[in-house]
Amino acid sequence: MRDARPDVGRGALLTEAQRFLVLAVLIGICTGLVVVCFHAAIELLALAASRLAQRPGLAVLLPALGAAVAALVVHWSPVSGGSGIVQTKSALYVSDGAIPFGAVPGKFAACVLSLGSGTPLGPEDPALLMGAGIASRLGRLFGLTRRSMRLIAPTGAAAGIAAAFNTPITGVLFVLEEVVSGFDTAVLGSIVLAAVSSVVTTQLFLGENPLFSVPVVPSVRSAPELTALVVLGLASGLFATVYIRGMELVRYRLGAVHLPPAVGPFCAGIVVGVVGLAIPDVLGTGYLAMDGALHSQYTWQTMGLLALLKVAVAAVAFGTGTPGGLFAPTLFVGVMLGGATGGLLTTFLLPASEAQPTFLLAGMAGVFAGVFRAPMTAVFMTFELSGTAAAILPAMITSTVGFLVARQFHRQSILDLVASHEGAAFPSARLARPHGPLRVEDAMDAASTAAGAGVTVRHVPGQGWHVVEVGLDGVGVTLRQRVEPVYPDELLDVPMRSLPGAPIIPVISRLDATQLLGVITDDSIRRAYGFNASGQLQARDDDPAA
Template sequence: MASMNPIPEKAPPCEGGKFSLAKLALLSLFTGAGIGLVIGCFRMALDFLNTARTDSIAWAHQWPVLGFVLVCATVALTTAFAAWLVQRSGQPAAGSGIPHVEAVIEGKLPAAPILLLPIKFIGGLSAIGGGLALGREGPSVQIGANLAEFWGKIFRLSGTDRIALFAAGSGAGLSVAFNAPMAGAIFVLEELVRRFDTRIAIAALGTSCSAIAVASLMLGQEPDFKVATLPNPSFWTGPIFALLGILAGLAGVAYNRLIIRTCALFDGMTRWRPELRALFIGALVGAIAWFGPHLVGGGDIISQKALVGGIGLSALPLIIAVRLVLGPLSYAAGTPGGLFAPILALGACIGLGFGLLCPQFVADSGATPITFVIAGMAAFLTATVRAPITGMILIFEMTGAFNQAVPMLWASFAAMTVPTLMGNSPIYDSMKARTIGVAKTMQ
């Protein structure tokens, strides 16, 4: 398939006439509805598998030795199956779909055919449901883009409008993945195309609107995380949250480097087939799941516990250490799965640890440790991805804590500054070259 053209530097709002813009707007609503249905089903199936995994591990503890072997073998096999599916499909379905989507938008890779959808759907369920520390937004973003590309081709959109719908479909996937429609639309402009474009904005808003409307019929309209009403922090305590942002910035640099080096380590194991590498990683994840069922998976349970203060200070070092290793290890397995959800879990723990270790800061800010959890989530996401507006809006929509804008703003400011001064690239920029290389070997 021929490579798609990158987005032109300037795309007039009515390029091709008002009719083509109206066609793009209507098709964005239609496409978004389909994305909402597919990703809504994906989320429901993933929730079922996550619950089944936890229950199965509890059941297996009846037999200490046999149960341990059974859990390790099950996670290893589901991980290996997901990697096998990716390898046999010939589709760029490994890892997060976001670097691939960005490469397509830039014209560096062709868009994948509709076959990518079932590979990403089934592979994502196998890998994330099996226990890998990967986010549901990775498959969701790439599935959304894949559906948008399919309908753009069917309805014969122009090259520019196909790219606009493609990018918008990605944002709709993120919207449904986290029940965050505004974050999905902003993500398209801030991260994927990195500029404001009227046609893309219209398409992004349309797909996110209809996607979340359909998905809410299946998933409900409540925020993903339950958070108690928090006090309004003082406007004059920003430097306290900036300190948290500095810490998150340094941690983000370390995490990005760890992901890159772990992937490079396993990529260098050329004597091992990809499925064998995935089998080994899955067995390690299974061993962790045996001793700590809530330490594995995407990380939503960890984030939710941190947001209600349900994690003690003594447990935080172990959780952070395990998740720092588990996330990069899971990503190196070559299965479908994203980075956002694991990043949010780590950010929540970093923020909670800061709030518990610095009670005087908490008292001076007129806040609670939960305020630092929310600021930590936004800051760590900013430090790794370098998309602060998307991060803050995402946390707003996932928690409903709209009065915590000032802490998030200060923390994100510092978390954006530190890695930039250190010359550390955003994680998706770093992984894009690897994604292009993997995709070209599978063509």
């Protein structure tokens, strides 16, 4: 059967590969324009908030109000929550790259509200999701096949992160290293084209200015300075572990407390506002403070304090569900830790060293590699942001050591932690898992499947999912009970714990809480484990003995 979907551009003029590359450029341009508007909206709201914050009472309330309203947007559009990277990976592995276009305006609005009001998170990760959402929408308009849709989503993600950072190489490497989790030659060319075109588009409007200006970075060659960089790498790995465990602690504690959607972010905003009232540098993205640190405007003691406070407020904000990215706070913590460690070492052990700016950049690379487990991205990001090759060797040392130390003390990266907290695991069963643990998608029946006579599931606006009884005419509906839905990439033991109390469990999309993908029943679980209707074990198709 031929694909009935419209295929814009189908014809003899361009091959499929050429159309794919043209689409990558279009994705980059569109993503760059959206990121320009995104930055402008955040800056406008931040400017208005700074004027209102002249009154101490409002200074405390503004982050809380912004976070609370942003949380309501997330409640309306669940994919708008979090940083955006996990949602993009979920779409790639679970939904074949399909992201609802509503995720783009939802993420845009939620993060403008939270970041513009002073939430200590960043815009880079949300830009990644918006880029992937734009790519998904354009891919559907161009009538791409399912396989092509899976390839086009990382293209948009790279365009988003590259435009937000103004660094094309960083965008490409991060998507390959973290989102795609491998160097896929089928997608590499389109990722590069999208990243470059998005950065060019962004620079046309915002200029070539980097996130922060970097002074002259002296070369580090002496043995004492190289040893000091190893020490900084150790500190970066330990600090990255503290950062991840802080996020884990907040999310775990709050996960046991069921609060209305906006209450957690509002309370977190109050905490952020109180801290920000005393030390404003921890609010927002922190790029101005990083610029100041690179130009020797802080003592090493102050930078150490700022690093600790940023970890605390970022963990509270992100852990309570406030939308925003983790890139900016991670870079902030790394720069301040590098400044504090470098200042301590140069004050007491290396008084003749002039490598303080190098320590700040190297600390940024080390903490980033430890938190995200992406050392290659950390090195090239440092090079692109600094614009000098002198920063590469120090970044290589600290990112490698920081990565190894952080992995030793905490096996999960921050993104893996968030994904596991949400019940996700990558890659999905449909990629390669012939004998691994079963997941919901392995046992999922079609959405039209009923459990028993006329028993199915329905979504009731404002009330969630319910088990319902449908009359013989298909019209009459009787609500029986509320039931918690599951996601296709969760382990199968999650719905198994709920089935004794409910005859049927809805399986929903992580990108749209109202979209029913399928259902789980007792029969579907038995089939997944290889039992037939009479309860006898039957051979699996992939069993060598079958």
